[in-house]
Amino acid sequence: MSTTLDSVQRIVAVLIKELIQMRRDRTTFAMMLGVPIMQLVLFGFAINLDPKHLPAAIYTEDNSPMVRRLVSAFEHSGYYDFVSVASSPQQGNALLERGEVSFFVYIPAGFTAQLVQGKRPQILVSADATDPAAASNAIGRLDGIIDNALRTELKGPLAHLQATPSPVEVVVHAKYNPEAITQYNIVPGLLGVILTMTSVMITAMAMTREQERGNLENLLAMPVRPVEVMVGKITPYILVGIVQAVVILSAAHFLFSVPFFGSLALLAFGILLFVITNLSLGFTFSTVAKNQMQAMQMTFFFFLPSILLSGFMFPFRGMPHWAQTIGECLPLTHFLRVVRGIMLKGNGLEQLHGEFSVLGIFILVFGTMAMLRYKNTLD
């Protein structure tokens, strides 16, 4: 009587029902596609902006051709616009403090002489770090700008100075996130964030809806087992997750030109694991929540630390130890490492098998929890 075939048949029954309901539920359907697109546009474009032509001030105590060459290299990079020449280091810093400039570049006396002697003179760059994201690109380019400029100057007898380390020491006076947030970092991260939010919420809601509308009593009175209900209900949402992933990855490629160094198949596998993790978590939530409202609240309660402590918003290694510990317990943290590793660093299974295993463990834990909590009775 309880053959596998019967079981599959019942799973299909639940699955078809879910698909029909999903299609009818316009708001949820709109949310499933609308939320990723909206977040992509908001996060992607707002943070993706690579701010250029930032106002800068300069003060040089050395006026050699070499220094003039350096200054024009700053300007040519497109990031620094020298809008003001300071009369003293103090005045330069004051300009920065008042927010009139974003950068203050200070080239101390004897720069050229020390450079020629190979003594690695300093260039002091102070940056307005109130918006680290805004300043980070300009700062990130500093070494490149200086090296490029000096390469053209240090020729002939000075050519030996081109060797590494750089002939100049750049001292940056700004506290900013070491893992500079760039569009490349944000868009793959968004994939994880969007999948977390929609998958957890949609399953939690779909389950509690049955409870709220009294359908659960009917479902329980029919010969369908908890596992069958869970598989039947979750599968359609795996499809939804895949569609979302395709949308986001296409946007990453065509809209934001995010590079892709790793294996697409491996990423697809990672996405599948991650979606199932979130769906089983959503299912677990639904066995605790009494109604859709509570399911929603629980989703957000989970979503907030996910966004803040996973390394999406702030560099993971820059967080305090306790925050990192919490972060390690969130599926998103591990997925971010997978997606960023594959897309940006070209990581393969050798580097990522640890993260994959953790995602697998999450599925096991959440799945078991859901099955234990999902009762076959109304008690």
Next chain:
Amino acid sequence: MKPQPEHNELAIDVTGLVKRFGDKTVVNGVDIHMPEGRVWGFLGPNGSGKTTTIRMICGLLEPSAGEGTCLGYNIRREANQIKLATGYMTQRFSFWEDLSLRENLEFVARLYNLRPRRTVVDETLEKLGLQHRQHQLCGELSGGWKQRLALAAVTMHKPRLLLLDEPTAGVDPQARREFWDEIHLLTQQGLTVLVSTHYMDEAERCDEIVYLAHGELITQGTVDAVVRESRLITFQARGKGVRQLAPTLKGKPGLEHIAYFGSALHVSGKHRELMLQSLNPSFQDGIQWEEISPSLEDVFISLMVDAGVDKRAYE
């Protein structure tokens, strides 16, 4: 017509069923021994535990105490077998309102693995007379049609036992009659039906009734037996001035309860002498008094009064 099945097999055989939610005992030691092929009515005031008892019988709630079988299957351990062989119609409409009639029936047909599915669903729709509306969403149906759909859906897999929880609440009289004709038709085919209701006319159509109050089984048997065993004496008053009579009689010795039935007033109690004494002042012109055999409703009101304070107010 098939012959009536022999009544030695018990469809429902439960003893000492108890259900507690927290420290509240909702069902308290209910015994039901119901033979196959019968229609039994399940009655009792709101909150008396009818729904809870039915849920325990079909394995939807685990009894806090008590044992028993349903269709020969243990209610604690063999819920899956029970579910395959029973049809349970919930008190609140519980099919999917965002699915069409056809989609709901197909879902049920798939879960019970009914073949050929198309034909089964088509036949069910035809019997319901709802083929032309099969693609309409259930949420758009009127209350009466929802009930009919639900009955059709829970009988589709040809269950041996039907548990119907107030199946006709809010259904018009004509539809109620049809509903009951259908139920009697099904029992002639050997089906067993336990149906909860608040309607007296429906109770009178049952082979036997079971009456619950505050989670306890108060009485059970045929309608006649229940009326007889109540030992209730009822006087009926008609005529001019009856409307003003009730307040003057309330609280007098021997008059256990007083209730209007249409334009008539029924006064019931158990001690004839005492009652006559109390009624004497109202034996006046224009009012005709008459002793009648109590109606089922008189009996139920009296049972409710006997069972203690009316707890419905704070439930």
